[in-house]
Amino acid sequence: MAQEVRGVVAPGKNQPVRVETIVVPDPGPGEAVVKVQACGVCHTDLHYKQGGINDDFPFLLGHEAAGVVEAVGEGVTEVAPGDFVVLNWRAVCGQCRACLRGRPQYCFATHNARQKMTLTDGTELTPALGIGAFAEKTLVAAGQCTKVDPEVSPAVAGLLGCGVMAGIGAAINTGGVGRGDSVAVIGCGGVGDAAVAGSRLAGAARIIAVDIDDRKLETARRMGATHTVNSRTTDPVEAIRELTGGFGADVVIEAVGRPETYEQAFYARDLAGTVVLVGVPTPDMRIDLPLLDVFGRGGALKSSWYGDCLPSRDFPMLVDLHLQGRLDLAAFVTETIGLGDVEAAFDRMHQGDVLRSVVVF
Structure with a gap:
């Protein structure tokens, strides 16, 4: 059964973002619903808001995220409900010429969830980098979920999803x-x-x-x-x-x-x-x-591109290095904020006042 959650939407080019009610469908084949625990405010989200990526408004912003898998669709074996995961925007296909050559980090056919999240009036949303994690829950392809050690703070782990990994x-x-x-x-x-x-x-x-x-x-x-x-x-x-x-x-x-x-x-x-x-x-x-x-x-x-990373290889390794005290990922978190503070966080980013603001749910 579809769920209604709160999420941050960019309604149009250079318009202020706003918190809206988002409809998240049940996961279909190969998909997962993730309860988001934290999501970093990345400059790419600002590019989306400014129309610098494309004009597929409205956007559901947010993509540097970590959380817990709540439900999975048919055929999903790589993650299960209860798994703590970092979200990535490159679910590899396993079948393209790069994957078949043993170089999945260069996969030429990465994919996202097939279903669309919407506003309550049925307006389809474009999730930032196929994730859309400035929301209490989000729908992604199961391959976008990378299991990591749950001992790590979600506010820290989520940053591996984009900028820090890059x-x-x-x-x-x-x-x-x-x-x-x-x-x-x-x-x-x-x-x-x-x-x-x-x-x-x-x-x-x-x-x-x-x-x-x-x-x-x-x-x-x-x-x-x-x-x-x-x-x-x-x-x-x-x-x-x-x-x-x-x-x-x-x-x-x-x-x-x-x-x-x-x-x-x-x-x-x-x-x-x-x-x-x-x-x-x-x-x-x-x-x-x-x-x-x-x-x-x-x-x-x-x-x-994305640090030439392979999430299944690199995310767990970097989390382990952080937990060992060899990589201070927490140093990237300048502040934690609420869902309604994203617009102000963009202003602080523009002024160079923060390294990363992180929305914590």
Whole structure:
């Protein structure tokens, strides 16, 4: 029987979000209903509200979430009612060419729930990243549920669902940061700080954080940065080279998603070094680089989508590292808020006042 719950809806482009009554259907084949315990306020949710993703309004926002499986549909075997899970937005298919090659982290046919959640008048909602977790309960594909150790705080675990995983994965999975490497991270919001933390976890010897906000640089230092550069007052390329013996960093992670910062990343890496783009650009952005420089500098230019993660592999591992005291995921939580505080949280995010606000139910 369908349930009615409260959820945060973006009704139209740049319109204030509002708390509405949401109708959540019973799970169908391959689906699960999850009782949400916590959900982070991610910049991607703001992009949805601003119409920067698409115009499939109204959106049911929220996607960095953890909770307990309440019910499952026919054929579901990977999770059961009562399981504590982190939600992910890439339920792998197991059948596409990437999956069949043993690389499910690059699955080309990921999927979400088939049924739609609605408003009480029947208006269909588009769930953010196929999740829609600024709601007391949500409907997802069962493959979007990843079981983790229930000892972890939901407010902490949910952040692995997007931004923290994207940053850590950009460093470890995409960038291949290893022991003794030098790393530069350009842009120290939630994803950039996670890249700093991931680089530290991987054993990087030198981690250089770059941003235009001294508050963010101080946070990056707490996350593991060994050096900081304010690029508002200092040329970041020259500063990174100076801090790496004149050579440039082995891995440079661009966590802003702008042409000018990508160009900085390109020239701030060592010969045969790696650039990782994890910041999300807008469709109109272009970059112009001398092709001879692309050839002559060697190395690799990579894009990191969701940190090249495989949730079933990476989420439990990172939760275990957190519980062991080796990865401070709690440091990413600036504040906990209620469901009606999401609009104000977007304002604080825009001002750079928070690393993560987390809605706790």
